[in-house]
Amino acid sequence: MSVMDKIRQWNWEHAIDSFPLIFKAMWLTLGLTLACYLCALALGFGWTALRSVKARWFNALVRFVMQFIRTTPPLVQLYFLFYAWPLVPYVGYSFSPLTTAILGLGIHFSTYIAEIYRSGIESVPKGQWEASIALNYSRFQQWTKIILPQALPPVIPMLGNYLIIMFKEVPLTSAIGFAGMLLVAREYAQDHWSYIEPLTIVALFFLALSYPSSLFVSKLEERMNRRFRKNEQPKGVAVE
Amino acid sequence: MIETTQERQAKETVRKKKKIAAETKPIVRYLDVTKTFGDLEVLKGINLDVMPGEKLSLIGPSGSGKTTIIRMLMTLEEPDSGIIEVEGEPLWHMEVNGNLVRADQKHLRRVRSKIGMVFQQFNLFPHMTILKNCTSAPIHVLGMNKKEAEERAMAMLERVGLADKVNNYPSQLSGGQQQRVAIARALVMEPKVMLFDEVTSALDPETVGEVLEIIRDIAKEGKMAMILITHEMDFARDIADRVVFLEDGMLTEEGTPEQIFENPQSERLQSFLARFRNGSGS
Numbered sequence: 241m242s243v244m245d246k247i248r249q250w251n252w253e254h255a256i257d258s259f260p261l262i263f264k265a266m267w268l269t270l271g272l273t274l275a276c277y278l279c280a281l282a283l284g285f286g287w288t289a290l291r292s293v294k295a296r297w298f299n300a301l302v303r304f305v306m307q308f309i310r311t312t313p314p315l316v317q318l319y320f321l322f323y324a325w326p327l328v329p330y331v332g333y334s335f336s337p338l339t340t341a342i343l344g345l346g347i348h349f350s351t352y353i354a355e356i357y358r359s360g361i362e363s364v365p366k367g368q369w370e371a372s373i374a375l376n377y378s379r380f381q382q383w384t385k386i387i388l389p390q391a392l393p394p395v396i397p398m399l400g401n402y403l404i405i406m407f408k409e410v411p412l413t414s415a416i417g418f419a420g421m422l423l424v425a426r427e428y429a430q431d432h433w434s435y436i437e438p439l440t441i442v443a444l445f446f447l448a449l450s451y452p453s454s455l456f457v458s459k460l461e462e463r464m465n466r467r468f469r470k471n472e473q474p475k476g477v478a479v480e
Numbered sequence: 481m482i483e484t485t486q487e488r489q490a491k492e493t494v495r496k497k498k499k500i501a502a503e504t505k506p507i508v509r510y511l512d513v514t515k516t517f518g519d520l521e522v523l524k525g526i527n528l529d530v531m532p533g534e535k536l537s538l539i540g541p542s543g544s545g546k547t548t549i550i551r552m553l554m555t556l557e558e559p560d561s562g563i564i565e566v567e568g569e570p571l572w573h574m575e576v577n578g579n580l581v582r583a584d585q586k587h588l589r590r591v592r593s594k595i596g597m598v599f600q601q602f603n604l605f606p607h608m609t610i611l612k613n614c615t616s617a618p619i620h621v622l623g624m625n626k627k628e629a630e631e632r633a634m635a636m637l638e639r640v641g642l643a644d645k646v647n648n649y650p651s652q653l654s655g656g657q658q659q660r661v662a663i664a665r666a667l668v669m670e671p672k673v674m675l676f677d678e679v680t681s682a683l684d685p686e687t688v689g690e691v692l693e694i695i696r697d698i699a700k701e702g703k704m705a706m707i708l709i710t711h712e713m714d715f716a717r718d719i720a721d722r723v724v725f726l727e728d729g730m731l732t733e734e735g736t737p738e739q740i741f742e743n744p745q746s747e748r749l750q751s752f753l754a755r756f757r758n759g760s761g762s
Contacts, residue, residue: 341561370556371603375617375669376593379585389607 279346284353341413360391397461513562537716566676596671636664656687699740
């Protein structure tokens with residue numbers, strides 16, 4: 241088959257036909273991405289809080305669980321949550337594909353997000369903790385008033401990167417029946433015996449959404465870098 | 481002539497001290513306090529009383545444990561053994577059924593509300609304006625309303641000569657200015673004991689003077705007890721009611737500034753002071 245023959249296989253009718261279906265599913269995919277992301281951001285704080293517990297054995301346990309989640313493929317985790325979890329005695333529960341997707345990807349990526357939080361928190365100088373103790377802030381206030389407002393802004397670009405990465409991982413959820421772009425495209429393909437058009441459209445959608453976002457994130461990164469380099473306190477240097 | 485003036489001053493200081501001692505109990509008391517970092521025994525049993533309103537200078541070579549002493553009082557470092565009391569109440573311990581046990585957060589917070597500290601590296605909050613640096617703790621810790629806190633902060637900032645910088649961020653200020661803000665920020669909390677940890681060590685030589693001037697001014701007011709760690713010997717002498725010399729984790733000599741600087745007893749103190757006179761520092 242020559243190249244021309246292959247191109248001739250491209251059928252505009254199928255492309256135009258499947259486009260609106262995939263466009264509609266795009267909103268679902270975007271919505272799911274956002275839900276997973278918010279879940280990961282929130283759970284990331286949970287991990288960070290657990291890791292700040294001083295007991296050594298507990299810390300090791302938390303680290304192990306996080307490592308375990310991070311090193312297992314998200315697809316396996318989704319399958320487990322969807323098919324195996326309901327069979328677990330006592331705690332087992334059957335989640336809908338949507339809930340499974342949010343929980344599964346949310347938990348998986350929360351372990352990465354937690355690392356980002358940690359890098360942000362560790363970049364806050366020790367003197368900031370000490371000043372907040374000297375001014376007698378409560379533990380909670382130390383976090384909310386002093387440490388997090390300094391720890392989070394510099395890692396916003398990194399967090400943004402993970403939003404894009406998660407967006408690209410969301411099609412995994414088609415495996416448990418979440419009707420995002422990929423599942424819709426595959427169903428169309430199977431029904432009409434035409435794979436190339438719907439799948440190409442899906443790929444283009446992902447490109448169109450990810451690429452500008454990644455440009456935006458790197459711009460953001462540049463800006464943050466400039467801002468935080470400027471705000472670093474030079475030791476005893478006059479800036480009058 | 482000079483000697484007699486100094487003698488008179490010394491006597492006066494002693495008299496003043498005796499009068500204070502007779503009237504009041506120490507505001508801070510260290511009892512056999514020890515601290516070890518790894519293999520290094522930093523403090524080998526410190527016993528020290530500080531009277532209300534007293535200005536105490538802690539001098540000694542680097543690594544002698546001066547900073548550790550005041551960091552323990554600020555609850556930044558926990559002593560290994562011994563007891564630190566603030567107004568007669570243990571700082572790191574609390575009484576439960578007649579036993580002294582390790583203090584919880586609530587106890588620590590209550591007792592350390594009497595202590596304030598100014599750091600070598602200023603440690604201003606870079607994400608807050610100068611004004612907010614000085615109002616945040618009064619509002620959120622002391623529960624003051626915003627207007628009251630701002631008035632109080634403005635008064636303090638005026639006192640340190642930075643009222644025109646209230647809307648700037650710390651990174652826009654010079655080191656000396658930042659340190660003056662840090663002093664104002666600590667003063668706003670109205671501590672009974674104020675700790676100064678080598679507050680001019682990180683500064684450019686030309687801004688050291690302005691910071692020392694502020695501290696001198698506060699010291700004159702007299703209400704607050706102050707513990708100063710400094711390598712500015714003239715300043716230590718000038719400001720202190722009493723000077724304590726720390727060497728190898730022990731308080732080896734103490735006395736009025738005149739006694740310590742004019743008539744040092746131990747050889748080690750003599751050589752320590754000589755090094756400063758030669759201008760080589762510690």
